[in-house]
Amino acid sequence: MAGNSFGNIFKITTFGESHGEAIGGVIDGCPAGLTVDYKAINAEMQRRKPGQSTIVTQRKEEDEVRFLSGIFEGVTTGTSIGFIIENTNQKSKDYSHIKDTYRPSHADYTFDKKYGVRDYRGGGRSSARETASRVAAGAIAKQLLKGITFNAFVSSVGDIYIDKPYQALDFSKTEDTPVRCPDIETAEKMISRIKEIKKEGDTIGGTITCVIKNVPVGLGEPVFDKLHAELGKAMLSINAVKGFEYGSGFCGTKMKGSEHNDLFNTDGTTKSNLSGGIQGGISNGMDIYFRVAFKPVATIMQLQETIDKNGNIVEMQGRGRHDPCVVPRAVPIVEAMAALVIADFWLLNKLAKI
């Protein structure tokens, strides 16, 4: 299987399956001399881990990151940073029903057809458990990028959404509710909706908005590795993601150029920011903001028709502990992937000119 690595200079490779011994990763290209804040890494892991509230999956995983290399006396040495996260709460029996049967809209069918061998327990490599390694690596990337802030939050669940621009939000409130929406009134509505959906044995989708502040001018490598193209790839590589837009996004298509242009101030900043902080694939110093769409995930606790590996029509119903809505847990994943992209371009930009 190719495709387990991401980045050019600050590069991560992840490994592991949901119900194997452990998952983990290797980070190449992290410069020497960075003092690692283990508490901050653990805090990010806690935001992603299952079982953290009643509106997410009730699996219990401690998600403790154990570093194996690349850090000496708390400081990075410039060598590859290896780490593992043990899998401690597998209930593989919960997945025996999908051994020879494909969950509709999950990765079972495509993995089986492509590889012919499938670790069906917990979804194996296709499980979002893999994203724990991304969060660990992203936490280190964040520490490298001192002064640059990453604030992701849940901006919608189903048809409930925050009806305000991000500038009107107080990001310090994002962690105040388990749904991770900083607009508390909207958050309460989202929580009720997720609880209803869970009772119905169903799932629901949503969006996450991410705002990156204090990015210097110049990050991004045209023509193929434009900053927004890499952010898009990073986000679309997250499980269950269906869409990505930055700046004015799809709404911009309804505007005229005269309305859409971001006019300059004399210092090079712009009066508006419909460009979303990126022009020509390069950061312009304004806030970078984008939105990521997540589908209602596949495993539902209702009977559905599907096929088995011999092509017979069968009925199946999800079992075990699943997320009724993944967006609250995906917030730290979005931030981690954004930090990995920015860290990589920040290092690459040091080669831009002499």
Ligand SMILES: Cc1cc2nc3c(=O)[nH]c(=O)nc-3n(C[C@H](O)[C@H](O)[C@H](O)COP(=O)(O)O)c2cc1C
């Ligand atoms: C944080 C997170 C948790 C997830 N939990 C579940 C889950 O409990 N059940 C499920 O069917 N899918 C879950 N998913 C989504 C699947 O991993 C994903 O839909 C599957 O691998 C198929 O990939 P695709 O939807 O990107 O095509 C989760 C995704 C994320 C980001």
